[in-house]
Amino acid sequence: MTEDPVTRFGVTMEQSLLQEIDRLVEERGYASRSDFLRRLARRAVTQRKFEDEEQRVVGTLTLLYEHSRVNLGHELTTIQHDYARAVASSLHVHLSHDDCLEVLVLQGSSRDVRELADQLRRLRGVKFSELSVAASS
Numbered sequence: 001m002t003e004d005p006v007t008r009f010g011v012t013m014e015q016s017l018l019q020e021i022d023r024l025v026e027e028r029g030y031a032s033r034s035d036f037l038r039r040l041a042r043r044a045v046t047q048r049k050f051e052d053e054e055q056r057v058v059g060t061l062t063l064l065y066e067h068s069r070v071n072l073g074h075e076l077t078t079i080q081h082d083y084a085r086a087v088a089s090s091l092h093v094h095l096s097h098d099d100c101l102e103v104l105v106l107q108g109s110s111r112d113v114r115e116l117a118d119q120l121r122r123l124r125g126v127k128f129s130e131l132s133v134a135a136s137s
């Protein structure tokens with residue numbers, strides 16, 4: 001893989017904002033201001049690509065749900081089977097008598113990943129869901 005050359009450029013911003021950034025860099029352990037800003041930029045670029053439905057993405061969907069709710073487990077499984085092409089793997093943890101944690105590893109088109117996440121999130125009994133994606137090409 002050829003190395004991607006880096007470019008330096010000037011950024012103008014309010015001093016107060018720069019101070020807030022420096023505090024974040026310090027507190028969160030970023031290597032530098034540049035490191036912090038690069039990560040922010042990559043996130044924005046990924047978000048933009050995710051809006052393109054044909055974009056290939058990889059990611060995870062974390063779900064916390066009430067396993068004791070009638071039919072929920074069945075509905076979750078049925079929807080995942082509908083999108084089997086996008087579900088690379090899943091991890092299930094029985095958290096307590098009532099609650100389960102499920103982490104899906106997703107790989108596919110942005111459209112499939114988003115539709116799957118939306119359908120699962122909407123089910124009654126799903127208490128928390130978080131989708132995290134990165135562009136894969």
Ligand code: NI
Nearest residue numbers: 067093094100
């Ligand atoms: Ni369980």
